[in-house]
């Protein structure tokens with residue numbers, strides 16, 4: 001089910017393009033391999049949210065070869081750190097290659113293995129938690145993150161529209177998991193959640209100091 005009409009999709013895609021050499025190279029690599037990266041439209045939002053929230057510590061769950069990680073790293077202040085997690089060691093290796101080329105290795109920590117296990121093993125809290133792992137694990141990600149997130153921090157989630165499948169009358173297993181995750185955040189009064197319907201749907205969940213008033 002198309003979320004956007006093709007000409008609008010093309011317009012937004014073109015509008016999102018950037019001149020940064022490493023981002024351009026990574027985007028071209030992702031497209032050539034049909035690797036599901038967030039793309040430049042979402043990357044711009046990740047950058048904005050990081051700057052807006054003055055984020056210094058970011059934990060990504062499901063980083064692939066580091067395209068979304070690179071957007072976060074570019075937004076961080078000099079002492080900022082983004083954690084890259086992926087179950088596939090080849091993706092970690094490639095992400096390391098791009099971060100070295102960008103001169104940004106000092107801003108990233110790599111974890112190879114299950115992202116939720118990596119999060120459990122990493123001490124501290126994070127200004128932004130970014131969720132993009134296998135969709136069946138999204139409800140587990142809600143529980144893992146919502147137990148440790150502090151007021152003022154936020155969660156950003158990719159694929160909450162899942163190519164429009166969330167509106168299908170008979171959703172498959174991955175879609176049901178996305179719907180469950182979305183309901184968990186939307187029903188949790190400690191969070192103010194919203195959906196940005198760009199690309200495949202980007203959820204933004206802000207952990208509040210006091211329960212929301214709506």
Ligand SMILES: C[S@@+](CC[C@H](N)C(=O)[O-])C[C@H]1O[C@@H](n2cnc3c(N)ncnc32)[C@H](O)[C@@H]1O
Nearest residue numbers: 037038062063064067068086087114115133134
């Ligand atoms: C959609 S891609 C991520 C793309 C990346 N966020 C970007 O936009 O550039 C999802 C990645 O998460 C990894 N992955 C999926 N489930 C995972 C899990 N439970 N733990 C760690 N990595 C996982 C996959 O290997 C894949 O590289």
